[in-house]
Structures are given as structure tokens and as C-alpha cells.
Amino acid sequence: MNLNKTTKWMSYEELLPEIRLGDIVEIKRPFYAHASIVVDIHGKKITVVHVDGNKARTLVTTRSNVHQDPLEDVYHGDDVRINNGFDKEVPPSDVDSIVEAAKRRVGQVYKYHLIEQNCQHFATQLRYNDKEGWSWESHDLNWVEELRKHDEERKRQEAMEKQASQCCIVS
Incomplete structure (x- = not known):
């Protein structure tokens, strides 16, 4: 697991050698970054668990499914980075706990809200075993x-x- 690591935005291929289980991988979108948790690594095939909030077009709460997908199917050619920067404030859970917690949530419905309960919150809740979520203000x-x-x-x-x-x- 990468502790306290936040990389620069880079291509998927550049990031591959740096990714570790339990990392939060962000995908740069036009107005936000989509966050996911790395749960499996087999060579160049990285599998992530994430919440797909793309269907949420309003700020109101919606329901979104938790997915497990190959990272290459999620990033769509956008730049990516590891963002474990919150480790400086809160120690992360151990890798096995992060991965197991993420995999247990696959297929579940996630109460999604663009500002208050989004993919960033989901990923950090898994990494830090934080049931309350994290402060939006600490998000960079x-x-x-x-x-x-x-x-x-x-x-x-x-x-x-x-x-x-x-x-x-x-x-």
C-alpha cells in the first residue's frame, strides 16, 4: 500500500507501476475527479471498486450501484493519479481490510449525493474505515x-x- 502518496496527474500507462492494493485512484473528469479503490492487480490489469454517480445529474440524493470494474474500463483515456494524501491526517486501515470492505459493497446500492456523499466519500470511507465520511474541505x-x-x-x-x-x- 502506498502511504501518504499523491502522484501528479498522468496517463494510465505511467501510473501502472505505482499502483498498490488499497490505493485511492482518481480519474480526472472535466469538473471533478472520479474516485475508486484498487482491489486487485494482475500485471497491467487493475480492478477497482467505485460508485458510479454519472447518472446523478442533480444535487439531490439519488441511488447508485457499487461496481467492480477494470480500471481501464473506467478511466476512458482521462488522466489518473493516486491520492492517498489523507493518510497524513488519518491512518488508513490495513490493505486486506480495505480490499475486503470494498468487495463486500459490490452490488450494493449507495445513497449518492453530488456534494455530501459522492465517490470521493465512498473511497475514503473504505480506505480509512470511516463510517461518517470525510470533510469535503480537506479534499483538494x-x-x-x-x-x-x-x-x-x-x-x-x-x-x-x-x-x-x-x-x-x-x-
Whole structure:
């Protein structure tokens, strides 16, 4: 198990040699990071347990299933990283306990809420045997800021496209 390890964002292939059982692996999505727990490693085949909150399109509580999938089927070409940074504040459970707890939850329904009970909470609850979850504030993903930056970039692109289309109009 990687203790206190948080890697930089990298490709799946770059991360493979660093992954250990019980690690929290995050997958970088446009406005958030999808979190999972590593439960099996066979060469280049990494299996994770995760909650699929992609169907949750609102902030209200929904029900989501706990899945066990190959990491290569979950990451969809996005960058990934190990994020065990919370180890500095709370000692993780032992590897066998993390893996067993994660596998026991496969197929169960998880009460999902985008802010209060999401995939990040699920993964940290498993790693730290924390039934209450962890503090969103201790989470290093500033998704509101990322959303703002994305919106600004989109507006900038639209303005540039509009300006480019107007420069070539001949009357």
C-alpha cells in the first residue's frame, strides 16, 4: 500500500507501476475527479471498486450501484493519479481490510449525493474505515474554481470564434 502518496496527474500507462492494493485512484473528469479503490492487480490489469454517480445529474440524493470494474474500463483515456494524501491526517486501515470492505459493497446500492456523499466519500470511507465520511474541505479538488475556469474558457472561445467569423465577411 502506498502511504501518504499523491502522484501528479498522468496517463494510465505511467501510473501502472505505482499502483498498490488499497490505493485511492482518481480519474480526472472535466469538473471533478472520479474516485475508486484498487482491489486487485494482475500485471497491467487493475480492478477497482467505485460508485458510479454519472447518472446523478442533480444535487439531490439519488441511488447508485457499487461496481467492480477494470480500471481501464473506467478511466476512458482521462488522466489518473493516486491520492492517498489523507493518510497524513488519518491512518488508513490495513490493505486486506480495505480490499475486503470494498468487495463486500459490490452490488450494493449507495445513497449518492453530488456534494455530501459522492465517490470521493465512498473511497475514503473504505480506505480509512470511516463510517461518517470525510470533510469535503480537506479534499483538494476545487471543483467550483474548475467550473468557473471552464466557463471562462468557453466564453473566450466563443468570442474568438465570433470575432473570426466577422473578420471575413465581405459586403
